[in-house]
Every structure is written in C-alpha cells, then in structure tokens.
Amino acid sequence: MRIFEINRSQVSEHPALTPLAVPGACAANGYLWISLTREEFRASLAEVQQILQALCQTQLVDLHVADLLNDQLPSHYDYTSQYDVLVFRRLATSQGQAALGNGKGNGNEAPPIPASPKPRGGPPVLRRVDTRPVGFAVFDRVLLSVHPEDGAVRDAFAARLLAAGSSDDRGAPALDVRATSTRVPTGPSDLMLRVINQIVDGYLDLRRELTRQLDHWQTELIDPRSRFTNWGALMEARQSLHHLDEICEDQRAAMQDWIDSLETLPAPKGEAEQRERELIMIRSRDVLEHIERVVHHVHRLEQNAETAVQMHFSVQGHRANDIMRVLTVLTAIFLPLNLIAGIFGMNFEFIPLVHKADGFWIAMTAMLVIAVLLVLVFWRKRYLARTR
Numbered sequence: 066m067r068i069f070e071i072n073r074s075q076v077s078e079h080p081a082l083t084p085l086a087v088p089g090a091c092a093a094n095g096y097l098w099i100s101l102t103r104e105e106f107r108a109s110l111a112e113v114q115q116i117l118q119a120l121c122q123t124q125l126v127d128l129h130v131a132d133l134l135n136d137q138l139p140s141h142y143d144y145t146s147q148y149d150v151l152v153f154r155r156l157a158t159s160q161g162q163a164a165l166g167n168g169k170g171n172g173n174e175a176p177p178i179p180a181s182p183k184p185r186g187g188p189p190v191l192r193r194v195d196t197r198p199v200g201f202a203v204f205d206r207v208l209l210s211v212h213p214e215d216g217a218v219r220d221a222f223a224a225r226l227l228a229a230g231s232s233d234d235r236g237a238p239a240l241d242v243r244a245t246s247t248r249v250p251t252g253p254s255d256l257m258l259r260v261i262n263q264i265v266d267g268y269l270d271l272r273r274e275l276t277r278q279l280d281h282w283q284t285e286l287i288d289p290r291s292r293f294t295n296w297g298a299l300m301e302a303r304q305s306l307h308h309l310d311e312i313c314e315d316q317r318a319a320m321q322d323w324i325d326s327l328e329t330l331p332a333p334k335g336e337a338e339q340r341e342r343e344l345i346m347i348r349s350r351d352v353l354e355h356i357e358r359v360v361h362h363v364h365r366l367e368q369n370a371e372t373a374v375q376m377h378f379s380v381q382g383h384r385a386n387d388i389m390r391v392l393t394v395l396t397a398i399f400l401p402l403n404l405i406a407g408i409f410g411m412n413f414e415f416i417p418l419v420h421k422a423d424g425f426w427i428a429m430t431a432m433l434v435i436a437v438l439l440v441l442v443f444w445r446k447r448y449l450a451r452t453r
Contacts, residue, residue, distance in 0.1 A: 066105045066109070067100045067223055068100070069098040069226065071098065071250065072095030075249075076249060096206045097120065097207045101211055102214050106133060121147065121204040121205060125209075129145075133152075133200035135198070139198075139312075140319045141315065144326055149201075149202070149203045151319060152199070153316060154196040154199070156194075156195070196312055203253045207253060208253035210260065218264055255344065258349060259348070262348070265352060265355045268359045269358070272359060272366075275302075275366055279370055286374065287373065287380060293377065302370065310363045317353065320349065324346070324350065327342070390448060398440060401439070402432045405428065
C-alpha cells in the first residue's frame, strides 16, 4: 500500500490510511493517490470508504468495488455522477513479483504472492502476453488505484512522481520544463492517464520483441534449405497475437468511452480550468493514439505470420516441383540408354556388334553421345537450370 499527497508541485508519501480520514487532513488545493493491491483493498475497504466519504462526500458503489477486486475483468469504462471507474489490463511481469518479494517500495512487509498460473509454452516473448487488470476510481480530490500483487507499474511511476516533486521543490526541474511528463500531475485524471500511458508503453516494448521473433521465424519459413519444425510455437504465437488484439481493442474502447465522457462535461468556468481540461484531452488522445499504434502493429504481425506460412508452403511446393523436374529429366536421359542396353541384352545368336572385338566400345560411345545430346537439349530448354 502506498499513499501519496500531491499539492501543486509538492509530493509527500503517507505511511497509513487512518489519519487521512479526518476532515482537513488533506490540503485544500491538493489531492490523494491511494494505490493498493487487491488483497490490500479487500482488507482495508472500510478505511478507504471513510476517506472517500470525508474528502469526496461519496463512496464506491458495491458493483464498482466488485469490479476493482475482479482479477479477470477486461478493460472497460464506467461512471457515476460523482466519480469515474476505468479498468485497464497491463502486462504481467516477473520482475515486479521479485521486487515485491524483497519487501521494497514503502518499507512495509510484503503480502504473500498467490500461486502464479501455469506458464505459457514457446519462446519467452510469448509468455509475456499475460495480463492483469489495474482499476482506477477517479474522484475530484482522490485517485484510487487497485493493482495486481506485484505492483511493478505503481512502484515505477511512484519513483518518477517523487523525483518530479523533489525537483520542483528545489525550484529548478532536473529535466526540461517543456516536457509535461516531467511535471507533477495537476489532478487525479492527469495522474491516471500518466499511469495508463506507462502501461501502454509496455505493450509498445512487447511489440518490438514480437516483431524480432516473428522475423526470425519468417526467415526460417522462407529459407528453402531449412526444415521448419517449430509449428507448435508458431501456432501459440498466432493465438497470442489474437489474444493481444482482443486486449488492445478493449483498451481502445474503454479509452474512447473516457474521451466521450470528457466531451460531454459542462464547459469550464475559468481559464485555468479550461487549460487543465485541454491538457487532459490532449493526454487522453495521446494514450488512445498509442493504443491504436499497438492494434495496428498487431494486425500487421498477424498478416505477416499468415503470409509467412503461405510463402513457406509455396516455397516447399516450388522446391518439390524442381526436384520432380530434375528426376524427370534424368529418367528421360536414361530411357534411350536402357533401350540400347535392353536390345543388346536379348538372347539371340546373331546381333550386330556382338561378335566384334570393338562392339562394346562402339555401343558405349553411341550411348554417351546420345546422353550428351539429351543433356544439351534439356539444358537449352532450361529443364536442368537451377531456380534461384
């Protein structure tokens, strides 16, 4: 469990939930980011509801609580008049589980990690196409995020958030002030979109690894001298791509619903609110564009895999045709030679050249001349030409 209080450019981390339930515990111009794992959210649900009631004068609906606790829920968006709920599936990582097992992050003892599902087969890149949902409840002054047990995305973004807050406290940001990603988020919506953007970046990295793996398989499939036998892994790759396509389509639909809901909100009153709304819309469209890039690339990988399989069978068929053509030419060359050998092998007493001393050499010379002539004819007709 990690709780952050963001007040303009200042970021501070709180050790526990209980003091925040008191009215006035949070600054008037600030907001809270409460990030919990599912087990922590289930155990501290009553405290979280008290904080929401004190700061936002509302609580989570029971159905939304069930959605945040559901580990199999697809990406989707829902809302009420008081808050929005967005569920986004991220890639599961073993590195995050290792970090959690060491108890690092907030200094508390890490909860036990549940038994992981059966690992996928095939290359390591295919085993990464395994996702876990991250749930967000966006209030006016609180962002509640529910993460898987590893919490890798949360801890990575928390480190960036604390670094941005410390640089702003010194009055001189360590990075370019024009880079909005280095600034402290202006509100819960901005913070949620930045976490989602980090989740989508993980899919972009996976896209490159899948491309290298499929390019390797495509080279083996097209090479006529190789015998491709890894069909099981290739079929698993196609299934993983279909699964990734469904995940990204759900993400795109959820983000599009979020953007549509922003467009239906009443117009902001002041210039500062108008500027903040525009920045949120820009960041939302940027996240949607990243998701569409992943979807487009996944579709292209599926087409490349299908094309590589078709080209493999075309190459194998062409290779078989070349072999049959060579065998047919060799049969045609030896056919007249076998005919001559058969004639001289007849059991007759009087056959020309049989009783001559040089009859054998005359017959062999004739057979050699016929073979050479046939080879030249077939070579000229390109029956023996090697196909590149």
